[in-house]
Amino acid sequence: MSVRQVALALRQGRDRASTPNGSLTLRATTPGFIANTDFGGFSHFLHRAEPPDEVHFWQPSPRGFKAIPPGAPFFFRLGAPHKAIAGFGFFARYERVPAWLAWESFGDKNGTDTFAEMAARIETIRRRTGSTRLARPQDYEVGCIMISQPVFFPRGDWVADYAEWHPRIQGGKTIDVASGDGQRVLAECLERVARLRPEAEPLADELRRCGAPRTVQPRLGQGTFRIAVTSAYGACAVSGEHSLPALEAAHVRPYADGGAHALPNGLLLRADIHRLYDAGYVTVTPDHRFCVSRDLVEEFHNGREYERFAGHTITVPNALTDQPDPDLLEWHAAEVFRG
Numbered sequence: 001m002s003v004r005q006v007a008l009a010l011r012q013g014r015d016r017a018s019t020p021n022g023s024l025t026l027r028a029t030t031p032g033f034i035a036n037t038d039f040g041g042f043s044h045f046l047h048r049a050e051p052p053d054e055v056h057f058w059q060p061s062p063r064g065f066k067a068i069p070p071g072a073p074f075f076f077r078l079g080a081p082h083k084a085i086a087g088f089g090f091f092a093r094y095e096r097v098p099a100w101l102a103w104e105s106f107g108d109k110n111g112t113d114t115f116a117e118m119a120a121r122i123e124t125i126r127r128r129t130g131s132t133r134l135a136r137p138q139d140y141e142v143g144c145i146m147i148s149q150p151v152f153f154p155r156g157d158w159v160a161d162y163a164e165w166h167p168r169i170q171g172g173k174t175i176d177v178a179s180g181d182g183q184r185v186l187a188e189c190l191e192r193v194a195r196l197r198p199e200a201e202p203l204a205d206e207l208r209r210c211g212a213p214r215t216v217q218p219r220l221g222q223g224t225f226r227i228a229v230t231s232a233y234g235a236c237a238v239s240g241e242h243s244l245p246a247l248e249a250a251h252v253r254p255y256a257d258g259g260a261h262a263l264p265n266g267l268l269l270r271a272d273i274h275r276l277y278d279a280g281y282v283t284v285t286p287d288h289r290f291c292v293s294r295d296l297v298e299e300f301h302n303g304r305e306y307e308r309f310a311g312h313t314i315t316v317p318n319a320l321t322d323q324p325d326p327d328l329l330e331w332h333a334a335e336v337f338r339g
Contacts, residue, residue: 032073032182033091034162035145035172038121039078041111042086046152048108051197054221055089055150056106058118059143059171060125065094067174073186074147077161077172084158088189089150092224095231100138101244106223146224151193159188225249225261232322233268237314238282238290241270248274252284252328264325267314273306282306283337286326288313293338 035057045055057074059065068074068091076087097105099122103115112118119137126133126140134140153159163181165173175182220228229249235242250267253259267284269277276282281296292310296303316323 030072030176030178031068032075032175032177032186033068033172034075034077034085034165034175034185036079036170037076037086038111039082042076042078042152044108044111044113045087045150046154051152052109052150052221053148053219054092054106054109054224055147056102056110056223057145057147058102058110059145060122060140061129061131062096062141062143063171065143065145067172073177073189074145075185075189076150076152077165078158082158083161083165085161085185085189086158087150087152088186089147092146092148092220093144093228094146095144095227096141097144097227097230098138098244099140099142101227101230102142102144103138105226109221109223144227146220146227148219148221148224151189151197153192153196157192157196159185159192220261222255222261225263225266228263229266229268232263232266232317232319233315235268235315236270236273237267237284237316238273238309238312239270240315246270250274250277252324252332254278259328263317263322265328267324276306277332278336280336280338283333284314284324284329285333286329288316288324288329290314291333291337295338 037057045052070091070093072091074089074091075085076089078084078086099119100115103110103118110118112121115138119140122137122140122142123133125131162173162175162185164175175185177183177186226249230244230247236247241247247268248271250269251259251261252265252267255261259265267277273282276296277284281293283291283293285291290309290312292303292306296306
């Protein structure tokens with residue numbers, strides 16, 4: 001089923017559309033979220049040289065975000081004088097993080113060219129809302145609404161505003177994309193994708209499963225991967241170090257070698273241990289034991305700092321879905337580790 005076929009089924013008011021390749025099923029209520037979007041940030045994304053694979057829709061003061069489940073459609077709405085839907089993506093994850101970590105993780109996918117611009121926007125909004133201001137902008141905690149696979153529409157292709165939008169709505173509104181005007185908004189957005197971004201055809205595959213308990217499995221980008229791994233572990237899995245500036249999200253199987261930006265392919269490691277892991281001087285076995293290669297001692301005549309962790313069981317997240325995949329750990333031990 002193509003994006004265009006999915007859109008047509010929605011426009012015709014059907015809750016199911018069948019084709020030789022599959023079907024789109026919407027529950028009686030399928031949630032989506034329309035978010036008021038800063039025009040400056042929208043313009044930044046629209047005119048970016050390369051379309052972003054993810055964006056960070058940040059809150060200057062963390063308020064939490066439980067409006068929709070991961071994988072639900074997230075629409076970018078421009079306020080007055082535009083009053084239109086100018087794009088959409090998929091909600092991936094929400095976390096609270098320091099502003100500096102949000103910038104290091106997403107860079108200009110935060111909607112600005114520099115951290116100074118992002119900090120200035122945070123300051124302006126916090127001043128306007130009467131929120132506490134800090135001496136160092138990088139120390140602000142922000143709410144991270146991470147959006148996967150976003151698409152932004154040029155002015156001539158904006159979608160007409162949601163009919164039930166009320167001018168008093170501040171942050172955004174949960175809608176039902178399986179019926180009423182919410183269905184129309186989703187259908188028109190998909191029509192734009194089919195025409196403007198044919199390379200985004202995989203969006204149809206995602207939406208074909210819309211209505212399942214977890215509507216879509218969002219495709220995480222590098223920034224969301226880093227935030228997700230940092231939040232899931234909280235400290236270095238090997239050493240227990242929890243100073244955030246010293247920690248990095250490591251891929252068990254490198255992204256360039258076919259690994260995914262996904263929690264089961266991640267470990268939170270101290271920066272020096274991360275480098276040794278990537279170079280094969282250390283590994284983690286499928287049963288979560290930390291191993292150190294003899295090459296580390298023989299080549300550098302040192303390594304006592306790491307040998308003291310050898311044989312220890314690393315610390316992993318409590319949730320099984322967040323723990324490293326044993327098959328990926330075995331791959332690293334066989335293909336990367338120096339033995």
